[in-house]
Amino acid sequence: MNIYVILKQTFDTEEKIVLRDGEIEEDGVKFVINPYDEYAVEEAIRLKERHGGTIVAVSVGTDRTAEALRTALAMGADEAALISDERIGQDEYSVSRALAAYLKTQSSQPYDLILGGNFSIDNGSGQVAVRLAALLDIPHAASVTRLTVNGSQATVLRDAEGDAETIELTLPALITAQQGLNEPRYPSLPGIMKAKKKPLQTLSLEDIGLREADIAPKTKRESLALPPARQAGKLLKGDPAQQAAELVKLLRTEAKVL
Amino acid sequence: MSQTYAIIAETREGKLRQVTFEAIEAARQAKGENDRIAAVLIGHQVSELAEELARYVDGPVHVVDRPDLAVYHAEATFAAASAALNELSPSAVFLGHTAIGRDLAPMIAARLEAGQISDVTAIESAEDGSPLYVRPLYAGKAFERKRFVENAGAQIVTVRPNNFPAAEPLPSSGPVVVSSASPLPSLRSAVKEVVRKTSGKVDLAEAKIVVSGGRGVKSAEGFKPLERLAEALNAAVGASRGACDAGYCDYALQIGQTGKVVTPEIYIACGISGAIQHLAGMSQSRVIIAINKDPEAPIFKIADYGIVGDLFEVVPLLTEEFEKALS
Numbered sequence: 042m043n044i045y046v047i048l049k050q051t052f053d054t055e056e057k058i059v060l061r062d063g064e065i066e067e068d069g070v071k072f073v074i075n076p077y078d079e080y081a082v083e084e085a086i087r088l089k090e091r092h093g094g095t096i097v098a099v100s101v102g103t104d105r106t107a108e109a110l111r112t113a114l115a116m117g118a119d120e121a122a123l124i125s126d127e128r129i130g131q132d133e134y135s136v137s138r139a140l141a142a143y144l145k146t147q148s149s150q151p152y153d154l155i156l157g158g159n160f161s162i163d164n165g166s167g168q169v170a171v172r173l174a175a176l177l178d179i180p181h182a183a184s185v186t187r188l189t190v191n192g193s194q195a196t197v198l199r200d201a202e203g204d205a206e207t208i209e210l211t212l213p214a215l216i217t218a219q220q221g222l223n224e225p226r227y228p229s230l231p232g233i234m235k236a237k238k239k240p241l242q243t244l245s246l247e248d249i250g251l252r253e254a255d256i257a258p259k260t261k262r263e264s265l266a267l268p269p270a271r272q273a274g275k276l277l278k279g280d281p282a283q284q285a286a287e288l289v290k291l292l293r294t295e296a297k298v299l
Numbered sequence: 300m301s302q303t304y305a306i307i308a309e310t311r312e313g314k315l316r317q318v319t320f321e322a323i324e325a326a327r328q329a330k331g332e333n334d335r336i337a338a339v340l341i342g343h344q345v346s347e348l349a350e351e352l353a354r355y356v357d358g359p360v361h362v363v364d365r366p367d368l369a370v371y372h373a374e375a376t377f378a379a380a381s382a383a384l385n386e387l388s389p390s391a392v393f394l395g396h397t398a399i400g401r402d403l404a405p406m407i408a409a410r411l412e413a414g415q416i417s418d419v420t421a422i423e424s425a426e427d428g429s430p431l432y433v434r435p436l437y438a439g440k441a442f443e444r445k446r447f448v449e450n451a452g453a454q455i456v457t458v459r460p461n462n463f464p465a466a467e468p469l470p471s472s473g474p475v476v477v478s479s480a481s482p483l484p485s486l487r488s489a490v491k492e493v494v495r496k497t498s499g500k501v502d503l504a505e506a507k508i509v510v511s512g513g514r515g516v517k518s519a520e521g522f523k524p525l526e527r528l529a530e531a532l533n534a535a536v537g538a539s540r541g542a543c544d545a546g547y548c549d550y551a552l553q554i555g556q557t558g559k560v561v562t563p564e565i566y567i568a569c570g571i572s573g574a575i576q577h578l579a580g581m582s583q584s585r586v587i588i589a590i591n592k593d594p595e596a597p598i599f600k601i602a603d604y605g606i607v608g609d610l611f612e613v614v615p616l617l618t619e620e621f622e623k624a625l626s
Contacts, residue, residue, distance in 0.1 A: 054557060054575070056575075057440070058440040065436075133405070133415060134408070160401075162556050164436060165417070165435065165437070165438060166416075166418060167405070169405075172406070173409075175409035175410060176409050179487070182373070183401070196491075200398075202502065203496050204398075204493060204497055206493050206494075208488055208490055208491065210487065211487040220558065221550040258448060258451075259413060259414025259447060260414040260445050260446065260447055260448060263431055263443075263445065264443070265441060268440075268442060268582070271600075277606050281616050284613065285619070291604060292586065292604075293624065299625070
């Protein structure tokens with residue numbers, strides 16, 4: 042089974058966001074594999090352990106993204122591809138088109154299963170994976186908490202805002218990971234050593250057969266801002282019963298939300 | 300020239316979801332003066348809902364009513380939506396940023412080779428009059444204003460629940476058009492079972508009040524008093540990552556940068572210390588209440604009202620007070 046994992050490198054979730062000259066400051070920030078994509082990497086490795094096959098980790102990003110791909114290789118992916126080209130912007134239309142073009146060129150190792158995260162914790166739009174499935178015209182299931190593969194059939198349990206849906210899909214298919222799917226492993230020391238020798242390709246737009254016009258963005262950012270800082274409010278005094286009564290009174294008279 | 304803004308309506312337990320009316324309001328804010336709003340309603344036995352929807356839009360309501368569309372099915376619902384959108388040829392499509400909207404919108408965007416702006420919380424007007432869409436980044440640690448590139452095709456927007464007011468009905472209803480039941484394409488996926496764990500409960504994303512528990516809740520059993528408080532307030536129950544990781548509750552309840560982002564009127568954090576990743580998911584709530592034993596907990600730095608104390612003592616007392624106040 043040929044498994045492709047699409048992943049993105051993001052800020053660690055504990056990072057604060059600081060703006061400098063209207064852009065998000067990246068100096069000194071800890072970067073990680075997007076947590077939801079990390080579940081996808083882990084799930085690919087577990088499927089390979091059970092069924093055999095090859096795992097290719099793919100990303101669209103800057104040169105720095107190679108670190109995230111190396112981590113995926115250290116966890117257990119076999120190969121990696123970094124589509125890195127300044128002409129590909131952040132727009133989800135462009136990124137998904139680049140990934141689709143890449144996957145269509147992998148005819149010697151055609152995809153059986155594509156795994157990705159439910160959304161990225163930075164941009165958070167959750168578009169790229171689902172767009173990719175539509176561009177490749179394959180079925181998908183998003184926000185999956187359990188995945189089993191049997192021959193050419195995948196069965197998933199999907200979280201739909203708290204409801205649980207069981208869905209069967211015929212491969213090739215695309216699945217996005219939700220929290221709870223698994224507990225990602227840490228790369229082992231031998232894994233890290235081996236990862237250094239695993240193939241990591243860097244590809245340009247031409248390498249995947251696209252021209253700049255094919256990925257011209259459809260949306261653009263006008264400006265960035267931080268939310269207004271919240272102020273610490275009142276600590277309520279008295280014994281618990283008095284505090285509870287005071288709180289309900291304040292919600293009614295001061296905050297006017299009751 | 301008049302253009303069409305299409306809303307894809309969403310139903311839940313036999314009713315139109317609140318977010319559908321919010322999406323109509325968002326489309327009203329974004330559209331030009333001469334543009335019309337149409338709606339697409341997909342489901343089974345939804346004719347009454349179509350009549351209701353028609354009171355809110357000036358364009359047609361396209362209905363696709365089939366037994367096999369009674370529950371959401373990515374491939375089938377998308378095929379039905381595509382057929383309806385083909386007839387409407389909209390310049391923009393608005394959906395809720397919900398489990399269904401998040402799934403359906405990118406498929407539509409890919410099919411129409413369109414741009415999509417997701418999880419919109421507000422719409423502003425640029426100097427040239429075109430809409431600027433405000434949306435969170437890093438789960439609300441930052442915000443961006445985005446616009447669609449001019450003349451780059453259709454525009455797809457998903458709106459975050461609870462951020463736009465619900466649209467008011469119009470003086471007169473638009474027409475209801477029942478789309479001919481074109482056969483679905485051969486499907487490569489099947490929905491085998493749907494377990495409505497949330498049936499009868501308040502939806503976390505749309506809740507006006509959220510009662511949330513953290514590690515301080517100590518066990519699955521410890522969520523009971525929070526659930527009773529939520530019941531008294533008609534609120535949804537949420538949790539921090541700590542509580543989910545510890546196995547006290549389902550990951551579906553998690554609020555934070557991983558998990559859900561909520562923006563209720565009142566957020567009651569019980570036994571939650573306030574890690575940065577949790578704050579990202581709730582700090583846009585209107586009023587934040589924190590109950591925690593530790594007076595140094597970071598949650599108190601952003602809470603409007605804080606109670607330093609044992610949640611197992613405070614929460615039941617609070618439940619009583621709310622019941623008194625609301626009765």
